[in-house]
Amino acid sequence: MRRKQLPKTRKWVVKIGSTLLTRNGAGLDRKSLQPWIEQMAALRREGLELVLVSSGAVAEGMSRMGWRQRPKTLHELQAAAAIGQMGLIRAYEACFSRRGFHTAQVLLTRDDLADRVRYLNARSTLRTLLSLGVIPVVNENDTVATDELRFGDNDTLAALVANLIEADLLVLLTDQLGLFDRDPRLYPQAKLIAERRIDDPLLDAVAGSSTTGLGTGGMVTKVRAARLAARSGTATIIAAGQEERVIERIRRGEPVGTLLLPVQEPQAARKQWLAGHLAVRGRLKLDAGAVEALRTRGTSLLAVGVTGVEGDFHRGDVVACLDPQGREIARGLINYDAQETAKIRGQPSAKFAEILGYLDDVELIHRDNLVLL
Numbered sequence: 001m002r003r004k005q006l007p008k009t010r011k012w013v014v015k016i017g018s019t020l021l022t023r024n025g026a027g028l029d030r031k032s033l034q035p036w037i038e039q040m041a042a043l044r045r046e047g048l049e050l051v052l053v054s055s056g057a058v059a060e061g062m063s064r065m066g067w068r069q070r071p072k073t074l075h076e077l078q079a080a081a082a083i084g085q086m087g088l089i090r091a092y093e094a095c096f097s098r099r100g101f102h103t104a105q106v107l108l109t110r111d112d113l114a115d116r117v118r119y120l121n122a123r124s125t126l127r128t129l130l131s132l133g134v135i136p137v138v139n140e141n142d143t144v145a146t147d148e149l150r151f152g153d154n155d156t157l158a159a160l161v162a163n164l165i166e167a168d169l170l171v172l173l174t175d176q177l178g179l180f181d182r183d184p185r186l187y188p189q190a191k192l193i194a195e196r197r198i199d200d201p202l203l204d205a206v207a208g209s210s211t212t213g214l215g216t217g218g219m220v221t222k223v224r225a226a227r228l229a230a231r232s233g234t235a236t237i238i239a240a241g242q243e244e245r246v247i248e249r250i251r252r253g254e255p256v257g258t259l260l261l262p263v264q265e266p267q268a269a270r271k272q273w274l275a276g277h278l279a280v281r282g283r284l285k286l287d288a289g290a291v292e293a294l295r296t297r298g299t300s301l302l303a304v305g306v307t308g309v310e311g312d313f314h315r316g317d318v319v320a321c322l323d324p325q326g327r328e329i330a331r332g333l334i335n336y337d338a339q340e341t342a343k344i345r346g347q348p349s350a351k352f353a354e355i356l357g358y359l360d361d362v363e364l365i366h367r368d369n370l371v372l373l
Helices: 030-045 057-065 074-097 110-114 116-131 154-165 202-207 219-230 246-251 266-277 288-297 338-344 349-356
Strands: 011-016 049-054 103-108 135-140 169-174 195-197 235-240 258-261 280-286 306-310 318-322 328-333 370-372
Touching: 011 030, 011 154, 030 049, 030 074, 030 246, 049 074, 049 116, 049 154, 057 074, 074 103, 074 135, 103 110, 103 116, 103 154, 110 116, 110 154, 116 135, 116 154, 135 154, 154 169, 154 219, 169 219, 169 246, 202 219, 219 235, 219 258, 235 246, 280 288, 280 328, 288 328, 288 370, 306 338, 338 349
Parallel strands: 011 049, 011 169, 049 135, 103 135, 169 235, 195 258, 280 318
Antiparallel strands: 235 258, 280 306, 318 328, 328 370
16 A cells, blocks of 8 residues: 655654653664664665764763763763764764765754854755755754754754755654554554545644644654745655664555645745745846746856845845846845856856965856746
């Protein structure tokens, strides 16, 4: 049996929870890693791009230090995470390397994704790693995060990474079979929810209360993460990591766990976010050829088609794109600041390094970060 609505996917974010990875907090369970890594390696061989979001650093650090109780102070948690990251990344590197794949460690904080410049830098790094066939292993940068900057859980981090790379599917592997219509610990007749749209009110009912749902079992954060991921059109599957060949079965479209579908298609969702949630910081005047390319061919905006630059903007700011008559036809996230853009306007990307002394991006605005109005 196949899932009828599972979207065609080419880019996944897979998150593995700490309970699965650390024998319920007793230190990294390297033996348990093997089946998941084997299945993820198989996905990469198929050509699917994959980002792994992994918990477990604090628990591994505690195990290495011989601590039996989880630290309560922030600086002790940060120290445990710093110690544990060494073992966590070494384990992933060794396992993927034996299967012919390189890995890369990427540590993020909420501030990295809230700041537009850092957002673009993180996005560019992840896109480059994926294009090189590398498997990024992402975790929160616990060693520098403060209470205000912490994601609070890696479900949220995984959802924000899905937004960052415009993933097609977010897979949250947990110690539960999925989302139930009632708490199965209290109601033996509870039924697994196989599939729902992310705006279905039932999700609030089953995940919002510890008596009628799974509020104390971690499902609140998973539903919240699924809704965050849906902002960029990403579908989410919540499934049990202990299920045999779970990742492989999800890939085949088998009805494993709970599938939560976004309301909008990926591009529509992302374009809506760009159009409605960010203020314009500058304006670019385009020639007729650039306007035609954006409108009819869906291309990125290149500097060669820009005739004028207005405003004091920075890399990652939103700028408006104007046609020769001064009408706004598009807006998007700019890859260069105002001074740099003024220097390279009207020039082909091959001359950027000569003019600026470096080359960050060949496009002024990548088409994934551009919305037509």
